[in-house]
Amino acid sequence: MEKFHNVAQPILNGNEKKYVMDCLDSTWISSNGSYIHKFEQEFAQFVQTKHAIACSNGTTALHLALMGHGVTVHDEVIVPSFTFVATANAVAHCGATPVFVDAEPDTWNMNPLLIEEKITPRTKGIIAVHLYGHPADMDPIMEIADKYGLFVIEDAAEATGAEYKGKKVGSIGHSAIFSLFGNKIITTGEGGIVTTNDGEFTQRIRLLKGQGMDPDRRYWHPVIGYNYRMTNIQAAIGCAQLENIQWHIEQRIRIAELYKDQLQSCSALTMPVQKDWAKNVYWLFSVLLNDVTEAQRDEMIERLVRLGIETRPFFHPMHALPPYQHLQPQSEFPVANRISSQGINLPSSGNLTAEEIHFISDSFKKVLSDVLHN
Ligand SMILES: *Cc1c(COP(=O)(O)O)cnc(C)c1O
Secondary structure (H helix, E strand, C coil): CCCCECCCCCCCCCCHHHHHHHHHHHCCCCCCCHHHHHHHHHHHHHHCCCEEEEECCHHHHHHHHHHHCCCCCCCEEEEECCCCHHHHHHHHHCCCEEEEECECCCCCCECHHHCHHHCCCCEEEEEEECHHHCCCCHHHHHHHHHHHCCEEEEECCCCCCCEECCEECCCCCCEEEEECECCCCCCCECCEEEEECCHHHHHHHHHHHECCCCCCCCCCCCCCCCECCCCHHHHHHHHHHHHCHHHHHHHHHHHHHHHHHHHCCCCCEECCCCCCCEECCCCCCEEEECCCCHHHHHHHHHHHHHCCECCEECCCCHHHCCCCCCCCCHHHCHHHHHHHHHEEECCCCCCCCHHHHHHHHHHHHHHHHHHHCC
């Protein structure tokens, strides 16, 4: 049996084991310890922000950021419809309402031209998602936010290391979040981190992530807090991953280039783009199947599994999911609907060899042609 190719798996080829053993040997395994501080400092340095606040995962990072910007019941937050569900759920966790915006046809990110019409007196802010590693078009988003006095959170969960006009994503909005889940660009197993240049915002979310306990008065809790802390073991893995972050990013880009060489000539596919203002880090190499129905795509996914290749359908758009489908008419989202039904993510782990990518690409083209001609 051939090796099974996962869509994405963690690569722990640096000092991960050494630093984790250090935590075990020293017994600093919980949410105090030197790796947490080190990881936060080094992550902030990488993203080029003043502050980074580590937490338990990307979803709690989003929840903290939203609370840090004061989002509460009756507020509205503008988010792309085409994203991973955590973006919308974090808004709902605040008791607020996500207001969805359709996607751009080429980058698949939120279309900035469609934001302004969604603003109401209840709108508090915007979450811009850098989907599959390509940055959202931040300048027009920041301009709209300025004009209406809104905050902007970058959801950079899938885009660690991506750049917008030469700036690292995560340093452009009023705050940003990253996920460190096992399949993301770098990982701590589970984990998340918030970045910002705003010192007061940082204090608010540090308070919230640690049970709301006053840093100057033990067991005095001025607010209802959460336990959203990262452990020292997670941070130890994160420190080791950060030492090799350039390598992790370069692998994603190398893989995308190999796939493009193999698949570009196939007229039945739409390749991922890289705008001239963007550095795409290609979290998951993703293509659109132009002439295939959703059922045919799902059949392709099954056939590829039998060849040892895991692929994934794109996310369902948020406006179509049961908790959110009553909010806005489905017809407002023609682009998200199409992308969602035509999109597929290919194996993108950093350790894939050129031979493996040839094998995957050849199998992919063959299965596509079989499905199209049946
Ligand atoms: C992965 C992801 C998250 C959530 O991160 P977790 O660490 O899994 O909680 C949020 N937004 C996007 C776009 C993601 O891909």
